[in-house]
Amino acid sequence: MIQSWKNLSLLVVCLIAGITVAAAQTQPADIHLNQNNRVHFIAYGDTRFTDPADTKAANPEARRELVKAIANANPEFVTFGGDITYNGNDPNDWKVYDKETAIWSEKHIRVYPALGNHDLHGDLKVSLANYFQRYPELDHSLYYSVSTGNVWMLTLDSAMDEVSGAQGDWLKSKMDAVPANVDFVVLVLHHPPYTSSSDDKSAGGGHSARPAEQALARFLEERQKKMRASIVVFAGHVHNYEHHEHGGVTYFVTGGGGAHAYPINREPTDLFQSKEINYHYIDVKVEAGKMVAIMNRVEFKNGVAVWTQPETVTIPAPNPAKAAGAK
Secondary structure, three states, X not given: OHHHHHXXXXXXXXXXXXXXXXXXXXXXXXXXXXXXXXXXXXXXXXXXXXXOOOOOOEOHHHHHHHHHHHHHHOOOEEEEOOOOEOOXXXXXXXXHHHHHOHHHHHOOOEEEXXXXXXXXXXXXXXXXXXXXXXXXXXXXXXXXXXXXXXXXXXXXOXXXXXXXXXXXXXXXXXXXXXXXXXXXXXXXXXXXXXXXXXXXXXXOOOOOOOHHHHHHHHHHHHHHOOOOOEEEEEEOOOOOEEEEEEOOEEEEEEOOOOEOOOOOOOOOOOOOOOOOOOEEEXXXXXXXXXXXXXXXXXXXXXXXXXEEXXXXXXXXXXXXXXXOOOO
């Protein structure tokens, strides 16, 4: 009963957040980057930037090591799956973000985030002001698109319903108008449509997939049947790494950015079988007809960061688009 009330309370908070923040949404941003069919980006999330002395909220050592490694990878951009800060309404948490990610700004690495539940903590006006101050390119958009080469990225706000209402109408219109040169439609959001974890947290932590994201998965898998491009989803919320494939759609959970990671009991359908905690990021490189996503994992042995690449996923586009200008 207690858990049911917690779930109901969370649902009410998300609904209120969605209604409130939707009021601020105008025309969603359509961001256009390069037209080169070689795209390089990093996907990860659940960093929980906050006072490094607060080791209950996050693992600051892992968080900083991941930020440094991402900078050294020199991606075109980073996409965050939400829960960037521990408390979105706390300006001090955002100052920690500014300080720890300064190297990204120095290297001109763009950041395209999705909102997570922690980013909406407290007074929504304050939380969103802190958020949009860091990402002026979004033009106050809660959901938006980024076009780069043969990739079309649609970033969603999972505090709102993804397949109904204004955001749902926008998503459907975008999926109806995928450009002919696009090989990969990438969706980024906080709450995962599929996860091995559950609300019972039997292995130490986790969250069940919510009905809203399960409905999104059904929508995407139905669309995938009719699309030439491949759909790939990056989500967070669960502080681990997962890889699922359903209905031709590839789903990643990438919530190992610094918030305390925990093991999860893996479903047989989870293509990444591991009993470990996994602080990580996903390095994604795309060229005509192929996306390669490499999970980069860090652990600390005697205070030294040790890096491994436990999984590499190659995702083909069903029918590769002809590169612009090719004959």
